[in-house]
Amino acid sequence: MTYFADKQSLVADIFSRYPDSPQGRRSALMPLLREVQDAEGFVNGTRLDEIAALCGTTATEVRSVMSFYSTYHTLPTGKYHLQVCSTVMCSLAGSDELWDHLVETLDVQPGEVSPDGRFSVQKVECLGSCGTAPMMQINDDGYYENVTPSKCARILESLHADLQPLPDNPVPVTVNAEGRQVLASGEAIGASITGLGQLPPITPGGEA
Amino acid sequence: MKVHVDGVELELPAGTSAIDAVFEAGGDVPYFCAHKYLSPVGACRMCLVETGSPRKEKDGSFVLDDATGQPKIFWFPKPMASCTMQATEGMHIKSARSSEVVAKAQAGMMEFTLLNHPLDCPTCDKGGACELQDRAFEYGYGASRFGFDRRHADKHYPLSDFIILDQERCIHCKRCVRYFEEVPGQEVLDFIERGGHTFIDTEEGGLPTGFQGNIADICPVGALLDNVARFRGRNWEYDHTPTTCTLCSVGCSITVDARNGRLERIVARENREVNEAWICDAGRFGHAFASERRLTVPLVRVDGELQEASWDVAIAAIRAGMTRHNATDLALYLNADSTLEEGVALEALADAVGSPHVDHWPRYEVSLDAMPNGAATLSDVATADAVVVIGADLGEEAPILELRILEMLRGGLLPPEYAHGTAIADLRLVERPARKPEKLAVIGKETRLWQHAGIRASSNGHNALERLSRPDTAELQAALKLLTDSEKVIIILGADVLNGASGSFAAQLSELATRTGAKVLAIPAGANSKGLAALNLVPREGGLPFARVADAPAAFISRLDPGVRARGLTIVHDSHLTATARLADVVLPAVTNYEKRGTTVNLEGRLLELEQAALSAGEAADLIRTLTAVSEALGVRAPVRGLKSAQALAEQKLGLRLGELPERGVIHAFRSSHVAPTEQTHVPHLWTERMQPSIQTLIPANLQPLPMLGAAPVGGDD
Numbered sequence: 065m066t067y068f069a070d071k072q073s074l075v076a077d078i079f080s081r082y083p084d085s086p087q088g089r090r091s092a093l094m095p096l097l098r099e100v101q102d103a104e105g106f107v108n109g110t111r112l113d114e115i116a117a118l119c120g121t122t123a124t125e126v127r128s129v130m131s132f133y134s135t136y137h138t139l140p141t142g143k144y145h146l147q148v149c150s151t152v153m154c155s156l157a158g159s160d161e162l163w164d165h166l167v168e169t170l171d172v173q174p175g176e177v178s179p180d181g182r183f184s185v186q187k188v189e190c191l192g193s194c195g196t197a198p199m200m201q202i203n204d205d206g207y208y209e210n211v212t213p214s215k216c217a218r219i220l221e222s223l224h225a226d227l228q229p230l231p232d233n234p235v236p237v238t239v240n241a242e243g244r245q246v247l248a249s250g251e252a253i254g255a256s257i258t259g260l261g262q263l264p265p266i267t268p269g270g271e272a
Numbered sequence: 273m274k275v276h277v278d279g280v281e282l283e284l285p286a287g288t289s290a291i292d293a294v295f296e297a298g299g300d301v302p303y304f305c306a307h308k309y310l311s312p313v314g315a316c317r318m319c320l321v322e323t324g325s326p327r328k329e330k331d332g333s334f335v336l337d338d339a340t341g342q343p344k345i346f347w348f349p350k351p352m353a354s355c356t357m358q359a360t361e362g363m364h365i366k367s368a369r370s371s372e373v374v375a376k377a378q379a380g381m382m383e384f385t386l387l388n389h390p391l392d393c394p395t396c397d398k399g400g401a402c403e404l405q406d407r408a409f410e411y412g413y414g415a416s417r418f419g420f421d422r423r424h425a426d427k428h429y430p431l432s433d434f435i436i437l438d439q440e441r442c443i444h445c446k447r448c449v450r451y452f453e454e455v456p457g458q459e460v461l462d463f464i465e466r467g468g469h470t471f472i473d474t475e476e477g478g479l480p481t482g483f484q485g486n487i488a489d490i491c492p493v494g495a496l497l498d499n500v501a502r503f504r505g506r507n508w509e510y511d512h513t514p515t516t517c518t519l520c521s522v523g524c525s526i527t528v529d530a531r532n533g534r535l536e537r538i539v540a541r542e543n544r545e546v547n548e549a550w551i552c553d554a555g556r557f558g559h560a561f562a563s564e565r566r567l568t569v570p571l572v573r574v575d576g577e578l579q580e581a582s583w584d585v586a587i588a589a590i591r592a593g594m595t596r597h598n599a600t601d602l603a604l605y606l607n608a609d610s611t612l613e614e615g616v617a618l619e620a621l622a623d624a625v626g627s628p629h630v631d632h633w634p635r636y637e638v639s640l641d642a643m644p645n646g647a648a649t650l651s652d653v654a655t656a657d658a659v660v661v662i663g664a665d666l667g668e669e670a671p672i673l674e675l676r677i678l679e680m681l682r683g684g685l686l687p688p689e690y691a692h693g694t695a696i697a698d699l700r701l702v703e704r705p706a707r708k709p710e711k712l713a714v715i716g717k718e719t720r721l722w723q724h725a726g727i728r729a730s731s732n733g734h735n736a737l738e739r740l741s742r743p744d745t746a747e748l749q750a751a752l753k754l755l756t757d758s759e760k761v762i763i764i765l766g767a768d769v770l771n772g773a774s775g776s777f778a779a780q781l782s783e784l785a786t787r788t789g790a791k792v793l794a795i796p797a798g799a800n801s802k803g804l805a806a807l808n809l810v811p812r813e814g815g816l817p818f819a820r821v822a823d824a825p826a827a828f829i830s831r832l833d834p835g836v837r838a839r840g841l842t843i844v845h846d847s848h849l850t851a852t853a854r855l856a857d858v859v860l861p862a863v864t865n866y867e868k869r870g871t872t873v874n875l876e877g878r879l880l881e882l883e884q885a886a887l888s889a890g891e892a893a894d895l896i897r898t899l900t901a902v903s904e905a906l907g908v909r910a911p912v913r914g915l916k917s918a919q920a921l922a923e924q925k926l927g928l929r930l931g932e933l934p935e936r937g938v939i940h941a942f943r944s945s946h947v948a949p950t951e952q953t954h955v956p957h958l959w960t961e962r963m964q965p966s967i968q969t970l971i972p973a974n975l976q977p978l979p980m981l982g983a984a985p986v987g988g989d990d
Contacts, residue, residue: 068783087704114477123475253681 066114067100073116074099089120093129097136105145106137134188142177142184144223147201151190157197162211163187170221184224193233206231278370278393285688289697290365291319299367302378302407303696304385305445306355306635309548310454311705312697313356315446316385318407320351320377322366324385337735340620355697368411369653374413381411388423388468389493390440398494400507404443418585423468430474431461431560432479434499434557434965435488439471442495448472448487451511454705455550456483456879457678472496482667482720483675485556487975489540489549490508500557500965501537505529513885514541514935516872517555518799518865520958522650522672523874523937524551528559528627528866533888535866544686544694546650546874548679552671562864565962566847568890571859578859583891583901589858590905593841594826599906603629603816603824603838606809606895607831608798611870611882612930613918614895615804618830620911620921621899622808628815629824632804633832634750634797634954636775639805639945640765641877643782644963648762648927649939650676655661655684656711658753658758660790662740663716663733666767668956669795670875673764674721681707681724684745711758715740716768727751733768737777741784752788761790768792796875797954803873806942811949819952828902830895831862845898847889848962860901861892868894869915871930873940879930880937 068075078095082088096115100107107115107130109123116123130136137145148154148163166185172178174186193199196209208219209232222229277297284293288310294301304316314642324347327335334343335955345364351374359365368375386408389480393399400549425439444463449472460476472495488498510529517524517538524547529537540551570586571578604622606614615632622630641647652678653659661736663705666674682705687698709726715736722728729747731739743749755761762786769777785792796802811817814823818832827838829852830845837855844856853859865872865884875880896918903910912918919930928940 087706109475124462125459127473127475128464131464132466163762 066120067103067111067115067141068096073247086120089118090125093119093121093126097130101136105141106139108138134186137249139175140177142172143182143226144228145203146183146186147188147191148185149189149191149193149197150187152188152192153190153194154197154199158212159198161213162198162200162202162216165213165216166220180224202228202231205234207233207235225248273359273361274482275362276364277368277439278365284359287688287699287755288359288690289699290321290323290352290357290363291697292364292690292692292695293359293365294321294354294367295692295696300410301354301367302382302411302441303355304403305447306697307447307451307490307549308542308694308696308698309550309701310447310450310490311701311703312699313446313450313703314353316443317353317381318385318411319354320374320381321354321357323348323352323354323357324364325360326362337760351856352494356699358699359556378411380414382408383417385443386412386416387418388440389443390422392441392494393440393547396441396494397497397502398491398507402494425471429473430499430676431474431496432481432484434481434553435479435484435876436497436499438495438497438723438925440852441493442470442472443585444470445492445495447490447492448496450703451487451490452476452479453703454682454701455486455675455678456480457681457707458849461487465827477808481553482671483550483552485553486540486550491647491889498537498556499530500559504534504536505531510536511886513866513883515866515883515885516880517551518872519555520552520557520670521640521796521801521875522546522670522688522800523872523878523880524555524797525880525935526551526555528885530886533563533624533886535559535885535887542694542938544689546876546878546880547672550672550675552958553664554958554963555672557965558959559866559959560965561848561962562866562887565849565919566889566892567849567853567859567861568888568892570861570891571849571853571856573857577929578854578856580729581769583860586860587901587905588844590902591845591907593857596907597826597840598625599625599908601629601825601840602627602906603631603821603827605630605818605821605827605829605832606632606804607863608632608634608796608804609872610800610804610830610874610895611865611868612800612803612879612922613870613912613915614830614868615800615807615809616922616925617896617899617912618909619807619809619925621903621908624813624908624911625906628812630809630815631811631818631948632798632801632809633818633950634956635772635801635810635950636773636954637947637950638770638775638792639947640781640792641805641942644786645789645791647877647939647941648793648956649878651686652760652791653677653762653793654686654763655760656680656758656762657760658711658713658754659762659764660713660715660740660755661721661764662736662766663731663768663770663961664764664795665717665768665956666718666764666766666795667720669766673793673875677721677764678724681709681712681819683708708863711754713747713754715748715832715920716766727754734772736769737780737784741780755784755788755790759789761788763790763792765792765794767797767954767956770797793875797956799874800872802875802877803879803942805870805945805947806873808946810946817949817951819950823987829856829910830898843902845895847892860898861890861897863887863889863892863894867892870894870918871933874937876939877941878937878939879928879933881933 078092082091100111112123116126170183177184199209275293301319303319324345327346335342340398347529427438429437431437460474463470463474487496513528517526525541525543527539542549569580572581572589619957647706685700687695706818712725713727715729715731716724727750743752793883821834822836824838826841828843833852835851842856843858844853845860847862868882870882
C-alpha cells in the first residue's frame with residue numbers, strides 16, 4: 065500500500081507550487097517528506113522509494129536530503145518526541161544533566177521508543193532559545209523553556225498521564241504583516257526593531 | 273585577456289579559470305575536488321589564491337593608483353577558491369609562491385582536511401599515488417595540533433562487488449558523487465548526514481555495473497578502492513605500462529599495473545580524443561584471464577592426450593601432421609582483436625603458402641568506410657547536435673561511446689586544452705547539468721541508453737534502417753525529423769543492423785546520409801576489425817570462412833574458440849586451454865593483448881599503440897612469432913619475422929608508418945576494405961566467463977571468522 069496512492073489531489077497541490085520541470089519536480093521532495101512524517105512519525109525505506117519515484121529522482125538523493133535535517137526521522141518516534149538542545153548555551157545551563165535524567169528515567173536511547181510507546185529522545189543543535197536555557201521541544205508543538213529538574217519532573221508526570229502541558233512558546237513562529245512575531249491568538253510577542261516594547265518578565269521554572 | 277600571476281603577465285583565452293591561469297604560468301595550486309572532466313564546485317577549499325582586479329570609473333577609465341599612476345588593483349579581502357573563479361581582464365592572482373597569506377590559508381585548510389583523516393598510509397592501497405599524501409607533504413604544516421580522537425566510521429564498506437569504501441578516509445571532495453550524476457547520469461551516490469558525520473552511501477543496493485570503477489581512479493584519497501586490486505601491491509611496486517584496451521573497438525587508453533608478473537590492476541589513462549578519463553568496468557576489472565590459468569608451454573597430442581612439449585617438439589608435430597595435407601589446405605583464422613602487425617604477418621603467410629582459407633572473426637560482411645560526409649570521430653559524437661543509435665547495445669559493443677553520447681546530451685562541452693594539459697576547472701561545466709534527451713533517438717532493442725533517449729523506437733535489426741527511411745510510426749518519424757532538421761548529426765550502427773547487412777544496406781545508408789547530412793559511425797565487431805579489414809584477411813577464391821572451420825582440411829586458429837576442430841590437423845594458438853584447444857592436435861601458447869607491441873585501429877579509424885606489460889607468460893608468443901614457427905613447420909621462409917618487418921610490410925602495403933604514433937593516436941583512412949560473407953552472426957558480449965574476477969579464490973575456504981564486536985545499534989542522528 066503506497067502512502068500517496070489515494071492522495072492524488074494533495075500530491076497535485078504540492079507539485080503545483082513548483083515549476084513544471086525535472087528540477088521543479090525535485091523541489092517537492094521536502095513537503096512530501098514532511099507529509100509522510102507528520103502522518104506516520106517517521107519515513108521508512110518504502111516511503112523513501114515512493115517519494116523518489118514521485119520526484120523523479122533516486123532513493124539515495126532522498127535519503128541524502130533527509131539525513132541533512134535532524135527533523136526527519138528514519139526510525140519510529142514516540143508519541144512525545146523530546147528534543148533537547150545540546151548546544152553551548154543550554155549545555156552551560158545544564159542540558160547535559162537534563163539529557164541524562166531523561167534517558168535514565170524514561171529508559172530510552174536515541175533511536176528507540178520507550179516500551180509504552182510514549183517517549184523518544186533526541187539531542188538537537190541550537191533552537192534559538194538561548195536566553196531560556198536549558199530548553200527542549202516536544203514534537204512540533206513548542207518550546208519548553210528553563211527546564212529545571214522540578215519542571216522536568218512536572219512535564220514528565222503530565223506526559224505520563226497523556227496531559228501535555230502547553231508549551232512556553234509555540235512553534236512554528238508566525239510573523240504578522242508588520243514583521244512582528246505573534247502567538248496563535250494574534251498577540252505580538254518578543255521584540256522587534258520597530259517596536260521596542262518591554263519584554264514580559266521571565267518566570268523562572270516556567271508555568272508548565 | 274591579460275592576467276598577472278605572481279607578477280608574471282600572461283595572455284589567456286577568455287573563460288579561463290584562475291586555477292588554470294596559475295598552472296599556465298608554470299605555478300602550482302593544490303586541489304582535491306576539481307577534476308578535468310567534472311564541474312568545479314569549490315568543495316575542498318584547497319585551491320585558495322589571492323585575487324584582485326582593476327576597477328573602472330563611470331566614464332570607463334580605470335581607477336588609478338595615486339602613487340604609481342597605474343590602474344589600482346582592488347584585492348578581495350580574503351583568499352578565494354581559484355577553481356570556481358573566472359580569470360578576467362587585468363586580474364592579478366597570487367598563489368602560495370608569492371603570497372604568505374595563501375600559503376598559510378592552504379596549510380590551514382590542509383590541517384582541517386587532515387583532522388579526521390586516519391594515518392593509514394602504510395596500509396592504504398592509495399599510498400604512493402595519493403593526492404592528499406602528496407599535497408600534505410607539499411603544502412601542509414608537517415605536524416598535527418589535533419590531540420583528540422579522530423572520527424571513526426566503517427573502514428570496509430563494500431559499495432558493490434568492485435568498489436570498497438573506507439568512510440574514515442573520505443575527505444568529502446564530492447568527486448564520486450558528481451561523477452555519477454554528470455558522466456553516466458546515474459544518481460546513485462550521495463552524501464548522507466552532514467558536517468563531521470558526512471559519509472558517502474547509496475540507497476540503490478549497490479552501484480550500477482558499467483562505469484562504476486572510475487570513482488576509484490578519481491578519488492583523491494584511498495576512500496574508494498578497486499576491490500579486485502585491493503591489497504595486491506603498493507603503487508611503487510607495480511610496473512606501469514601505458515597501453516590500449518582491446519576489449520572493444522573504442523580503444524581506451526589504459527595503464528596496466530603488473531607486479532611479479534601478474535596483472536593486478538588496470539587504471540584509466542587520459543586520452544582527450546577517445547575516452548577522456550573514463551573506462552568501462554569490463555576494461556578495468558575484467559583482467560583475471562591475463563594472470564590466471566595461462567598456457568605457458570606448447571601442448572602436443574600424444575596417444576590421444578595433450579602433453580606439454582617444447583616449441584621444437586610442437587613444430588615437429590605440426591610438420592608431421594602436415595605431411596597428410598598440402599600447405600594450401602591449412603586454413604588460417606585469427607581473432608579480430610589482433611594487432612595490425614599480426615594481421616600483416618598472417619596475410620603474408622597466407623600469400624606465401626597460397627591458402628584460400630583465411631578469415632578473422634568477429635567481423636561484418638559490409639564495409640561502411642566510404643560514406644558521404646566522412647567518418648565520425650568520438651569528439652564528433654560528443655559535440656553533435658543529434659545522435660541516432662540504430663540496433664546497438666552500447667553496453668556490450670562500445671561502452672565509452674555511450675558516455676560520449678551522454679556527454680553530447682549535456683551540451684557537448686569539451687574542456688579546453690592548455691600547455692599544462694586539459695583545463696583543471698572548466699567553468700562551463702555545472703553540477704546537475706540539464707540534459708537534452710530530445711537530441712537522442714534510439715532505435716532497436718531496449719538497452720541502458722534507452723532511458724536517456726527522448727525518442728525511442730522498438731525495432732528489430734534487419735529492417736530498422738529501411739523503416740527509418742520510410743517511417744511508419746510516430747517515433748520513427750520523429751527520429752527521421754531529428755536527422756533531417758539537425759545540423760551535426762551522427763548515425764551510430766550496432767550489431768543488430770550490421771549482422772547480415774549487405775551492399776544494398778550500404779547504398780541505402782549512403783542515400784540516407786546524403787539526404788540528411790549525417791556522419792555514420794558503424795561499431796566494428798572486433799576491437800581491430802576496422803584495421804584488419806584493410807588487409808586481405810577474408811576467404812579468398814574457394815576459401816572457407818571461419819564459420820565453416822569444421823570443414824577445413826587443416827586449420828591454424830589463433831585466439832578463437834569455435835568449439836570444434838578442423839577435419840585434419842588442428843593447431844590452436846591461445847592464451848588459455850579453451851574448448852577448442854582441448855580438441856586440438858597442437859596447442860601453441862599465446863600472449864594476451866596486454867603483452868603485445870603493435871597497433872590497433874579503433875572504431876573511428878584511429879591508430880593506437882599497444883605496449884607490452886610485464887606479465888609472466890612462460891613461453892607464450894604473439895602471432896608474429898608463432899607464425900614464424902608455423903612457417904618453419906610448413907617449410908616456407910616466414911615472410912614476416914618480427915614486429916619491425918611487419919611494420920615495414922605494412923608501410924609497403926598500406927602506405928602507413930606504424931611504430932611512432934602520437935600518444936592520442938592518429939586517424940587514418942584506409943584505402944582498401946575487404947569484405948566477404950561471414951555465414952554466421954556476431955553476438956557482441958563484453959564480459960566473458962574468463963574475465964570474471966575470482967575474488968573468492970583469494971580467500972582460503974577453511975578460514976575461520978575472527979571474533980568481532982556485535983553490530984552497532986541501528987539508527988543514529990538522522
